[in-house]
Amino acid sequence: AQKITQTQPGMFVQEKEAVTLDCTYDTSDQSYGLFWYKQPSSGEMIFLIYQGSYDEQNATEGRYSLNFQKARKSANLVISASQLGDSAMYFCAMREPYNQGGKLIFGQGTELSVKP
Amino acid sequence: ETGVTQTPRHLVMGMTNKKSLKCEQHLGHNAMYWYKQSAKKPLELMFVYNFKEQTENNSVPSRFSPECPNSSHLFLHLHTLQPEDSALYLCASSQDRGLAKTDTQYFGPGTRLTVL
Numbered sequence: 001a002q003k004i005t006q007t008q009p010g011m012f013v014q015e016k017e018a019v020t021l022d023c024t025y026d027t028s029d030q031s032y033g034l035f036w037y038k039q040p041s042s043g044e045m046i047f048l049i050y051q052g053s054y055d056e057q058n059a060t061e062g063r064y065s066l067n068f069q070k071a072r073k074s075a076n077l078v079i080s081a082s083q084l085g086d087s088a089m090y091f092c093a094m095r096e097p098y099n100q101g102g103k104l105i106f107g108q109g110t111e112l113s114v115k116p
Numbered sequence: 117e118t119g120v121t122q123t124p125r126h127l128v129m130g131m132t133n134k135k136s137l138k139c140e141q142h143l144g145h146n147a148m149y150w151y152k153q154s155a156k157k158p159l160e161l162m163f164v165y166n167f168k169e170q171t172e173n174n175s176v177p178s179r180f181s182p183e184c185p186n187s188s189h190l191f192l193h194l195h196t197l198q199p200e201d202s203a204l205y206l207c208a209s210s211q212d213r214g215l216a217k218t219d220t221q222y223f224g225p226g227t228r229l230t231v232l
Contacts, residue, residue, distance in 0.1 A: 004158075033215040037223075043204055045159075045223035052215065091159070095215055101172055102213030104149075104221055106158040 002027045004092050004107035011112050013082045020067070021077045021110045023092030029053075033095035034075045035104070036066065040088045048090075051075055079112075087114045118142050120224035122207050128230045129197065137192040137227045139207030147213050148190040149221065150182060153204040165190060166213060197231045204228050 003026040013019035025034065034051040051059045051066045059066040067076040079086055092107045120141045129135050141148065150162040164172035165184040179201075181193040190207055208221040 031215055033217075033219075035220065043206075043226040043228065045206060045208070045226075047220055047222060050217045050220055052217065095219070098212075098214050101164070102215075102219075103161055103164075103172070104159075104208075108158050 002029070002032075002094055002096055002105050004094050004105055006092055006107035006110050008110045009108070011110055013079075013112065013114055015084060015114055015116050016081055018078060018080045019082055019112065021079070021090050021092075021112065023075045023077065023107060025073050025075060025092075025094050027073075027094065029097055029100075031097050034066070034068070035093045035095065036064070036075075036077045037091045037093060038086075038088045039091060039109070045091070049077070082114045084114050084116060087112060120207060120209055120222055122205075122224035122227050124227060125225060126228050126230075128232065129194070130232050131197060131199070133194075133197075135194045137194070137205055137207075137229075139190040139192075139224055141188055141190075141207075141209035141222075141224075143209055143211075143222060145209035145211050145222075146187055147210045147219075148184060148187070149208040149210075150190065150192050151206040151208065151223075153206060153226075155203075159206065163192075164213070171213075194229075197229075199231050202229055202231045 005024045032053045036048045038046045049061045065078045089109045147166045151159045163182045183191040204226045206226045207224040210221045
Protein backbone atom coordinates (compact mmCIF):
# COMPACT_ATOMS: atom_id res chain seq x y z
CA ALA A 1 0.00 0.00 0.00
CA GLN A 2 1.08 3.55 -0.69
CA LYS A 3 2.33 5.63 2.20
CA ILE A 4 3.57 9.18 2.72
CA THR A 5 5.89 10.07 5.60
CA GLN A 6 6.66 13.55 6.86
CA THR A 7 9.08 13.25 9.76
CA GLN A 8 9.13 16.91 10.85
CA PRO A 9 6.09 17.76 12.98
CA GLY A 10 7.28 21.35 13.30
CA MET A 11 9.90 23.59 11.70
CA PHE A 12 11.11 27.12 12.36
CA VAL A 13 12.76 29.38 9.80
CA GLN A 14 13.93 32.96 9.87
CA GLU A 15 12.19 35.36 7.51
CA LYS A 16 13.96 35.63 4.11
CA GLU A 17 15.81 32.34 4.59
CA ALA A 18 15.18 29.11 2.69
CA VAL A 19 13.65 26.03 4.31
CA THR A 20 13.31 22.39 3.26
CA LEU A 21 10.34 20.28 4.31
CA ASP A 22 10.93 16.55 4.06
CA CYS A 23 8.67 13.99 2.43
CA THR A 24 9.31 10.34 1.67
CA TYR A 25 6.91 7.99 0.00
CA ASP A 26 6.46 4.30 -0.46
CA THR A 27 4.89 2.75 -3.52
CA SER A 28 5.43 -0.16 -5.85
CA ASP A 29 3.82 1.68 -8.76
CA GLN A 30 5.85 3.15 -11.59
CA SER A 31 3.29 5.86 -12.28
CA TYR A 32 2.26 8.27 -9.56
CA GLY A 33 1.88 11.96 -8.88
CA LEU A 34 3.27 13.91 -5.95
CA PHE A 35 1.74 17.10 -4.57
CA TRP A 36 2.38 19.65 -1.86
CA TYR A 37 -0.41 21.60 -0.23
CA LYS A 38 -0.36 24.49 2.25
CA GLN A 39 -3.03 24.77 4.94
CA PRO A 40 -3.19 28.08 6.82
CA SER A 41 -5.07 28.32 10.09
CA SER A 42 -8.22 29.22 8.11
CA GLY A 43 -8.40 25.59 6.97
CA GLU A 44 -8.31 25.78 3.20
CA MET A 45 -5.88 23.41 1.45
CA ILE A 46 -3.95 25.39 -1.14
CA PHE A 47 -2.21 23.53 -3.96
CA LEU A 48 1.44 24.53 -4.27
CA ILE A 49 3.33 22.24 -6.62
CA TYR A 50 3.14 18.97 -8.57
CA GLN A 51 5.73 16.41 -9.64
CA GLY A 52 4.96 13.50 -11.94
CA SER A 53 6.90 10.29 -11.46
CA TYR A 54 8.19 10.44 -15.04
CA ASP A 55 9.17 14.09 -14.93
CA GLU A 56 12.93 14.38 -15.29
CA GLN A 57 13.12 17.96 -14.14
CA ASN A 58 12.37 19.09 -10.60
CA ALA A 59 9.16 21.09 -10.47
CA THR A 60 9.28 24.79 -9.63
CA GLU A 61 6.49 27.27 -8.96
CA GLY A 62 7.72 30.70 -7.97
CA ARG A 63 9.39 30.43 -4.55
CA TYR A 64 8.50 26.74 -4.29
CA SER A 65 10.61 23.95 -5.73
CA LEU A 66 10.38 20.23 -5.32
CA ASN A 67 13.59 18.27 -4.81
CA PHE A 68 12.59 14.97 -6.41
CA GLN A 69 14.91 12.02 -5.80
CA LYS A 70 13.13 9.05 -7.30
CA ALA A 71 15.62 6.38 -6.29
CA ARG A 72 15.42 7.51 -2.67
CA LYS A 73 11.64 7.99 -2.93
CA SER A 74 11.81 11.49 -1.57
CA ALA A 75 10.00 14.65 -2.66
CA ASN A 76 11.15 17.47 -0.43
CA LEU A 77 9.64 20.94 -0.70
CA VAL A 78 12.02 23.87 -0.73
CA ILE A 79 10.66 27.33 0.04
CA SER A 80 13.07 30.11 -0.79
CA ALA A 81 13.05 33.59 0.78
CA SER A 82 10.51 32.68 3.48
CA GLN A 83 7.79 35.18 4.26
CA LEU A 84 5.66 35.58 7.39
CA GLY A 85 2.65 34.48 5.35
CA ASP A 86 4.31 31.12 4.76
CA SER A 87 3.53 30.11 8.35
CA ALA A 88 1.10 27.21 7.96
CA MET A 89 0.77 23.42 7.87
CA TYR A 90 2.30 21.80 4.81
CA PHE A 91 1.13 18.45 3.50
CA CYS A 92 2.82 16.13 1.06
CA ALA A 93 0.48 13.87 -0.90
CA MET A 94 0.69 11.11 -3.48
CA ARG A 95 -1.88 10.22 -6.11
CA GLU A 96 -2.53 6.57 -6.77
CA PRO A 97 -2.89 5.42 -10.39
CA TYR A 98 -6.37 5.68 -11.88
CA ASN A 99 -6.81 1.91 -12.03
CA GLN A 100 -6.33 1.77 -8.28
CA GLY A 101 -8.89 4.45 -7.60
CA GLY A 102 -6.79 7.57 -8.07
CA LYS A 103 -6.89 8.37 -4.35
CA LEU A 104 -4.82 11.16 -2.87
CA ILE A 105 -2.90 9.93 0.17
CA PHE A 106 -1.64 12.56 2.61
CA GLY A 107 1.22 12.65 5.08
CA GLN A 108 0.87 13.84 8.65
CA GLY A 109 1.96 17.35 7.81
CA THR A 110 4.69 19.75 8.95
CA GLU A 111 3.88 22.95 10.80
CA LEU A 112 6.13 25.74 9.55
CA SER A 113 6.63 28.87 11.61
CA VAL A 114 8.41 31.84 10.04
CA LYS A 115 10.10 34.16 12.54
CA PRO A 116 10.49 37.90 11.83
CA GLU B 117 -17.67 32.91 -7.34
CA THR B 118 -14.57 31.04 -8.37
CA GLY B 119 -12.90 27.81 -7.28
CA VAL B 120 -14.53 25.57 -4.72
CA THR B 121 -16.97 26.93 -2.16
CA GLN B 122 -18.38 25.27 0.93
CA THR B 123 -21.26 26.18 3.21
CA PRO B 124 -21.63 26.54 6.08
CA ARG B 125 -18.11 27.36 7.24
CA HIS B 126 -18.94 26.45 10.83
CA LEU B 127 -21.63 24.12 12.16
CA VAL B 128 -22.54 23.07 15.68
CA MET B 129 -25.10 20.30 15.99
CA GLY B 130 -26.50 17.92 18.54
CA MET B 131 -26.31 14.18 18.15
CA THR B 132 -29.96 13.92 17.15
CA ASN B 133 -29.91 16.69 14.55
CA LYS B 134 -29.97 16.33 10.78
CA LYS B 135 -27.87 18.77 8.81
CA SER B 136 -26.25 19.00 5.39
CA LEU B 137 -22.94 20.32 4.13
CA LYS B 138 -22.83 21.82 0.67
CA CYS B 139 -19.97 22.04 -1.80
CA GLU B 140 -19.99 23.77 -5.17
CA GLN B 141 -17.19 23.90 -7.72
CA HIS B 142 -16.95 26.51 -10.47
CA LEU B 143 -14.01 24.89 -12.28
CA GLY B 144 -15.83 22.66 -14.74
CA HIS B 145 -14.39 19.56 -13.09
CA ASN B 146 -15.80 16.07 -13.34
CA ALA B 147 -14.68 14.55 -10.04
CA MET B 148 -15.58 15.65 -6.52
CA TYR B 149 -14.40 14.43 -3.13
CA TRP B 150 -15.24 14.61 0.56
CA TYR B 151 -12.39 14.45 3.09
CA LYS B 152 -12.40 14.43 6.88
CA GLN B 153 -9.58 16.08 8.83
CA SER B 154 -9.51 15.33 12.54
CA ALA B 155 -7.07 17.00 14.90
CA LYS B 156 -3.54 15.55 14.69
CA LYS B 157 -4.48 13.12 11.92
CA PRO B 158 -3.88 13.11 8.17
CA LEU B 159 -6.74 13.85 5.82
CA GLU B 160 -9.00 10.85 5.33
CA LEU B 161 -10.81 10.36 2.05
CA MET B 162 -14.51 9.65 2.59
CA PHE B 163 -16.23 9.64 -0.81
CA VAL B 164 -15.39 10.13 -4.47
CA TYR B 165 -17.80 11.02 -7.25
CA ASN B 166 -16.88 10.95 -10.92
CA PHE B 167 -19.42 12.29 -13.42
CA LYS B 168 -22.05 12.21 -10.62
CA GLU B 169 -21.46 8.51 -9.92
CA GLN B 170 -20.02 7.42 -6.60
CA THR B 171 -16.77 5.58 -7.25
CA GLU B 172 -15.42 5.31 -3.74
CA ASN B 173 -16.83 4.89 -0.27
CA ASN B 174 -13.93 4.58 2.12
CA SER B 175 -15.78 2.52 4.76
CA VAL B 176 -17.65 5.56 5.99
CA PRO B 177 -20.45 5.01 8.58
CA SER B 178 -23.97 5.29 7.22
CA ARG B 179 -24.67 8.35 9.38
CA PHE B 180 -22.79 10.20 6.60
CA SER B 181 -24.75 10.19 3.35
CA PRO B 182 -23.33 11.87 0.24
CA GLU B 183 -25.33 13.19 -2.67
CA CYS B 184 -24.08 14.46 -6.03
CA PRO B 185 -26.97 15.81 -8.13
CA ASN B 186 -24.62 17.13 -10.86
CA SER B 187 -20.92 17.55 -11.51
CA SER B 188 -20.86 20.97 -9.85
CA HIS B 189 -22.57 20.19 -6.55
CA LEU B 190 -21.82 17.79 -3.76
CA PHE B 191 -23.65 17.39 -0.47
CA LEU B 192 -22.88 15.53 2.72
CA HIS B 193 -26.00 14.75 4.74
CA LEU B 194 -25.39 14.24 8.45
CA HIS B 195 -27.65 12.29 10.80
CA THR B 196 -27.25 11.12 14.41
CA LEU B 197 -23.57 11.97 14.53
CA GLN B 198 -21.22 11.23 17.40
CA PRO B 199 -18.90 13.66 19.20
CA GLU B 200 -15.92 11.92 17.57
CA ASP B 201 -17.26 13.06 14.19
CA SER B 202 -16.26 16.61 15.09
CA ALA B 203 -13.68 17.61 12.49
CA LEU B 204 -12.95 19.79 9.50
CA TYR B 205 -14.77 18.49 6.42
CA LEU B 206 -13.11 19.42 3.17
CA CYS B 207 -14.52 19.19 -0.31
CA ALA B 208 -12.28 18.99 -3.37
CA SER B 209 -12.67 18.70 -7.13
CA SER B 210 -10.45 17.70 -10.03
CA GLN B 211 -10.72 17.51 -13.79
CA ASP B 212 -10.43 13.74 -13.62
CA ARG B 213 -8.88 11.07 -11.39
CA GLY B 214 -5.68 10.61 -13.36
CA LEU B 215 -2.07 11.35 -12.49
CA ALA B 216 -1.49 14.39 -14.68
CA LYS B 217 -0.99 17.86 -13.25
CA THR B 218 -4.31 18.77 -14.82
CA ASP B 219 -5.96 16.30 -12.42
CA THR B 220 -4.79 18.23 -9.38
CA GLN B 221 -7.40 18.37 -6.65
CA TYR B 222 -8.50 21.83 -5.60
CA PHE B 223 -10.02 22.24 -2.17
CA GLY B 224 -12.71 24.37 -0.65
CA PRO B 225 -12.28 26.25 2.65
CA GLY B 226 -13.90 23.47 4.67
CA THR B 227 -16.73 23.22 7.18
CA ARG B 228 -15.65 23.03 10.81
CA LEU B 229 -18.16 20.70 12.45
CA THR B 230 -18.70 20.36 16.18
CA VAL B 231 -21.01 17.62 17.47
CA LEU B 232 -22.24 18.13 21.02
